[in-house]
């Protein structure tokens with residue numbers, strides 16, 4: 001059973017300045033709900049209700065969001081405004097939240113390693129909240145799809161999607177051996193390659209299931225691209241020592257870390273969820 005999920009939320013969100021000067025980018029709302037809440041709801045729905053945040057300076061609003069606001073509760077208790085708190089009350093009653101701090105922003109791999117104290121020696125999920133994932137109609141959410149694959153293979157799983165050639169330089173990219181149903185056995189991975197060096201068009205997005213041996217690998221992974229400790233490099237090592245699977249998830253992903261993706265997600269959620277009464 002996987003019960004824990006890490007949310008690395010230490011990044012500076014420079015692409016959203018000045019909005020993110022004092023506000024964590026994970027608290028930016030898509031329609032009426034902060035990005036991070038979408039991710040936490042996905043995790044809880046997938047059965048991973050022990051939520052671990054790896055935070056950084058200036059991110060206290062995230063901890064406050066998942067805690068009771070007594071003044072607010074008191075103020076709107078018994079009024080028709082209580083409906084607006086329904087989704088966050090549900091998340092707070094289902095989830096167990098813990099926090100640790102990444103003291104220096106040395107990359108995603110470094111953030112995950114800082115999360116070891118929260119996950120311990122068990123497999124765990126990782127959600128990058130700025131990737132908003134909407135599953136295809138009638139399917140379970142993307143992390144839930146991955147949990148199913150994990151139960152079959154018991155190894156680290158990365159979510160991948162096909163991206164156009166001119167965007168491949170923004171992602172970690174896999175070289176994989178195709179198996180069945182959108183599953184690949186990872187042979188190698190490269191972080192943010194030039195398009196001519198990319199081994200495929202399959203890009204890793206912000207959903208992972210990791211086995212805890214990743215921590216020993218991360219401990220000795222030297223800084224890579226941009227002088228940061230790259231999760232991609234550690235996963236490649238894990239793939240070479242054992243097995244890592246890539247899963248072409250069934251759904252749509254919005255890159256809400258970029259202004260374009262954020263606006264697309266907002267338009268989609270407003271039209272397809274909010275207006276249809278599905279966004280609570």
Ligand code: UTP
Nearest residue numbers: 008009010011012013014015105106107108111
């Ligand atoms: P990004 O590079 O997309 O996020 O990292 P960023 O640095 O916040 O954004 P920009 O590029 O400055 O606009 C991917 C994810 O990894 C986390 C980020 O919070 C984000 O969810 N991260 C990255 C950390 O938690 N710690 C790090 O040291 C680096």
